[in-house]
Amino acid sequence: MTPAIQVERVSKNYGGMRALDAVSLTIGQGEFFGLLGPNGAGKTTLINILAGLVLASSGSARVLGHDVVKDYRSARRALGVVPQELVFDPFFTVREALVFQSGYFGLRDNRDWIEEVMHHLDLTERSAINMRALSGGMKRRVLVAQALVHKPPVIVLDEPTAGVDVELRQALWQFIRSLNREGHTIVLTTHYLEEAEALCGRIAMLKQGRIVALDTTQNLLNLHSGCYLELRLQPDRVPESLAALVTLRREGGYRLALRDYTEVERVIAELRSAGVGIQELEVMQPDLEEIFVQIMSKH
Amino acid sequence: MNGVPAHQPLQGFYTLFHKEWLRFWRVSVQTILAPVLTALLFLVVFAYSLRGRVEIFPGVDYAAFLVPGLAMMSVLQNAFANSSSSLMQSKMTGNIVFVLLPPLSHQEFFGAYLLAAIARGMVVGAGVFIATVWFVELRFEHPLWAVVFALAGSGVMGALGIIAGIHSDKVDELAAFQNFIILPLTFLSGVFYSIHSLPPLWQAASHLNPIFYMVDGFRYGFFGASDVSPWISLAIVAASFSALSFFTLWLLRSGYKLRH
Numbered sequence: 001m002t003p004a005i006q007v008e009r010v011s012k013n014y015g016g017m018r019a020l021d022a023v024s025l026t027i028g029q030g031e032f033f034g035l036l037g038p039n040g041a042g043k044t045t046l047i048n049i050l051a052g053l054v055l056a057s058s059g060s061a062r063v064l065g066h067d068v069v070k071d072y073r074s075a076r077r078a079l080g081v082v083p084q085e086l087v088f089d090p091f092f093t094v095r096e097a098l099v100f101q102s103g104y105f106g107l108r109d110n111r112d113w114i115e116e117v118m119h120h121l122d123l124t125e126r127s128a129i130n131m132r133a134l135s136g137g138m139k140r141r142v143l144v145a146q147a148l149v150h151k152p153p154v155i156v157l158d159e160p161t162a163g164v165d166v167e168l169r170q171a172l173w174q175f176i177r178s179l180n181r182e183g184h185t186i187v188l189t190t191h192y193l194e195e196a197e198a199l200c201g202r203i204a205m206l207k208q209g210r211i212v213a214l215d216t217t218q219n220l221l222n223l224h225s226g227c228y229l230e231l232r233l234q235p236d237r238v239p240e241s242l243a244a245l246v247t248l249r250r251e252g253g254y255r256l257a258l259r260d261y262t263e264v265e266r267v268i269a270e271l272r273s274a275g276v277g278i279q280e281l282e283v284m285q286p287d288l289e290e291i292f293v294q295i296m297s298k299h
Numbered sequence: 300m301n302g303v304p305a306h307q308p309l310q311g312f313y314t315l316f317h318k319e320w321l322r323f324w325r326v327s328v329q330t331i332l333a334p335v336l337t338a339l340l341f342l343v344v345f346a347y348s349l350r351g352r353v354e355i356f357p358g359v360d361y362a363a364f365l366v367p368g369l370a371m372m373s374v375l376q377n378a379f380a381n382s383s384s385s386l387m388q389s390k391m392t393g394n395i396v397f398v399l400l401p402p403l404s405h406q407e408f409f410g411a412y413l414l415a416a417i418a419r420g421m422v423v424g425a426g427v428f429i430a431t432v433w434f435v436e437l438r439f440e441h442p443l444w445a446v447v448f449a450l451a452g453s454g455v456m457g458a459l460g461i462i463a464g465i466h467s468d469k470v471d472e473l474a475a476f477q478n479f480i481i482l483p484l485t486f487l488s489g490v491f492y493s494i495h496s497l498p499p500l501w502q503a504a505s506h507l508n509p510i511f512y513m514v515d516g517f518r519y520g521f522f523g524a525s526d527v528s529p530w531i532s533l534a535i536v537a538a539s540f541s542a543l544s545f546f547t548l549w550l551l552r553s554g555y556k557l558r559h
Contacts, residue, residue, distance in 0.1 A: 014559075051400055054559050073402035077306070081400055087393035091322050097397075103314025104401035106306035113301045146397065151303045 002065040004029045004154045004185035005050065010059035012045050012209075019045045021209040022059065027187060027202075029064075029153070032180050034200030034217070035189045036292060041206040043189045044084055047158050051081045063154055077105060080152035082144050082160045088131040094118070094142055095127040098149050105150035117145045120175040122168070137164050144172060148179075155179065156187045161195065173199065197221075197288035205295055212299040217288070224286040224294065229256040229267060232280035239274035242267060253280070312407035315398060319415030323381055330419060334377055335426040338369040342431050345491060355493045356524045363435040364522075367445070368490035370427040371452065371517040375510060378420030378453035379460040379481055382412045386464025387473050390556075399558065405551035409461065409544070416457025417450060424449055438521055444529055445520025451536045452513035456481075458543040465556050488514045494526050509539045 005027040012020040020042045027033045035043050048054035049061050052068050052075070061068045066075035089097060098118070102110040118124045121141045126134065131142065144160055157176070161169045177199070180186050190196055196203060196217075203220055205213040213220060232253045238246055245267070248255035256267060264283060271278060323330040346362035355364050389395035398408065439445070459481075467473040488510035494502050505511045506527075516532035519525035525532070551557070 052558060053396065053399055055554055073404070076400065076402040079400075083393075083396055085393050085396075087396060089389075089394045089397065090392070091325055092318075096321075100314055100318050101397060101401070102303075103317075104311050104398060104403060106308070106310045106402070107304055108307050108310050110303055113303050116301050150401075 001029055003027060003062070004031065004064060005187065006062040006065075007046070007050075008060050010046070010049060010056045010061055012042075012049065012054065013057045019209050020049075020056075023206075023209070023211055024059075025204060025211065025214070027185060029185055030180070030183050032177075032186045032199055032201050033188065034196040034203040035187060035206065036193065036196055036203055037189075037206035038296060040208075042209040043206055044158055045209075046206075047081065047156050047187075047189065050075075050156065051079060052076060077150065078153050080147035080150065080155045082147040082155075082157045084158040084162070086136060086139050086143070086163075088134075088139050088142065090130070090132045093128050093130055094123055094134070094145075097131060097142060098145055101146045102149045107150055110149070113151055114145075114149060117148050120171070121145050122171060137168055140164050141168060141172075153183070154185045154187070158189050159191065160188075161190065161192060169195075193289045193292055194287070203288075205292065207296055207299050210299075213295045220291050221286065221288065223291055226257060226259045226263075226286070227261060228284040228286060228290075229258055229264060230254075230280070230282040230284060231256065231278060233271070234277045234279050237276065239270055239276060241270050241274075309407070311401060311403045312411050315403065315407065315411035316414050319381075319385060319411060320418060322385060323415070323419050330377070330381070331423055331426055334373050334423050335430050338373050338427040339430050341369055342366065342434065346434070355496070356522050359438075359522055359524075360435065363437055364518075365491065366428070366431050366435050366437060367518045367521045368514055369431070370424045371449065371514045372485050372488075372490045373427045374420040374424035374449050374453050375456045375485055375513065376481065377423040378416040378456040379463070379477070381419040382416040382457050382460030383464040383467070383473055383476070384460075385415070386412065386461060387467055387470070390464070390468075391470075395557065405548055408551055409458075409548055412461050413454060413457045413544075416460055417453040420453030420456065421449060424453075438523075440523030441520045441529075443520070445517050447533065448513055448517040448520065448529075448536065451533070451540055452510075452517065455509065455513070455536060455540045455543060458540065458547050461547050462543070462550065465550055468556070484508055484510045487511075489526065490514055509535060512536050 245256040512532035
């Protein structure tokens with residue numbers, strides 16, 4: 001099957017700065033894919049190359065087999081992008097913005113789908129309001145709707161939930177999940193790693209323009225075989241014998257990294273013999289944030 | 300879930316033109332009424348202060364001579380302003396992304412912005428006529444020539460506006476383009492006078508100004524008299540339009556300042 005997205009040795013230089021360094025990546029049709037990385041890692045540059053907003057210095061990128069430069073019309077028709085910046089056209093209402101966007105993609109009389117998108121994003125009641133009069137969260141909803149207005153098979157969401165309230169976040173993910181179940185490929189960049197962990201089947205992590213990790217979300221989580229122990233102690237100190245295990249010192253508590261669950265018993269015994277009481281104890285699995293921090297610190 | 304209809308050829312072009320049309324129509328006080336008022340003020344000041352003192356074409360009152368020039372100046376300036384300000388604003392606010400993400404070809408992009416610029420130029424030109432025709436006695440010797448020069452002239456300025464809008468990164472840059480290139484060229488194009496009333500050096504210099512041929516050819520449509528043969532003017536305006544169109548299409552195709 002033709003990949004939804006295929007990126008081959010794509011580099012991008014801005015003057016002397018290399019934003020992307022020979023990135024290769026294949027995303028299959030129907031995947032829910034996460035693109036993670038710190039600010040300036042090259043995520044948005046990669047998305048902009050796919051969208052045709054930025055021209056790669058070298059390498060090639062395809063959307064559903066269509067080269068984004070040579071066959072840009074088919075590639076752009078297959079792609080819907082929610083840009084990161086909160087942009088809008090102040091001359092028009094919500095409905096006009098969506099009808100125009102649909103028209104730019106060559107669609108006439110697309111009212112049924114536009115109504116459905118507005119309904120799912122809770123925009124129907126605001127459809128006659130000028131874009132200028134909307135709140136930031138509402139403008140973000142319209143951006144999502146604009147990206148979906150031609151019902152693209154591949155949807156790229158560049159931090160779609162930044163500055164968005166919980167209600168919309170949930171409604172948005174419910175809608176995006178239903179599109180994914182229908183077969184749409186979703187590519188997501190976000191700084192909310194719990195969102196990526198919950199939604200994405202596979203994840204790529206970028207740092208300084210290079211992919212430093214690429215695997216299924218589960219395999220990435222399994223990279224850390226151990227567990228964490230969150231402790232609140234009285235007195236508030238860790239005995240010398242456990243000091244090497246402390247990874248995080250928070251106000252009123254400690255986080256200890258353990259190789260496996262059997263170590264929990266030893267920790268408790270050491271605390272008891274040192275005369276330190278346990279006020280609270282929680283055993284935790286490492287989450288994506290933990291893995292992300294580890295991977296970024298290694299590279 | 301609902302599906303989406305099939306793609307229609309040229310729908311993207313039509314939609315972008317429609318959007319650009321609405322963009323200036325919705326702020327018509329600023330984009331149509333204001334330039335009409337400016338032209339009317341020019342007419343009042345120049346026509347009445349020079350009444351009886353200047354006769355450029357035999358038997359043609361100076362105010363009547365002035366009206367086609369003012370109309371053409373408004374057509375040209377507003378055609379330029381439409382495409383340049385729309386692109387500039389879209390770039391500055393970032394909403395240019397809405398027309399860069401879809402599969403619009405560079406020809407569709409160019410065609411839509413150009414046609415909207417011509418449309419605004421023609422609407423403002425018509426507005427100037429409606430506002431001034433009550434004060435002068437106008438002749439219409441060759442109306443088709445006037446229409447052809449208005450369309451071709453606004454096309455030239457619309458294309459120039461696209462170039463200026465794409466090239467300018469700041470309002471200052473666009474204002475410089477407008478104030479130091481467009482405004483002097485239109486004022487020195489024979490809007491207010493015949494170039495035969497100028498000293499030889501300035502007459503020669505006027506022949507290097509393409510806007511002179513637009514105004515002169517347009518005026519021929521009214522009085523059947525002009526400084527230069529309308530065929531020569533048409534050839535120069537058509538050549539300018541072709542050259543600017545090819546250059547603009549090349550810029551758009553290269554992604555200059557739009558696709559980084």
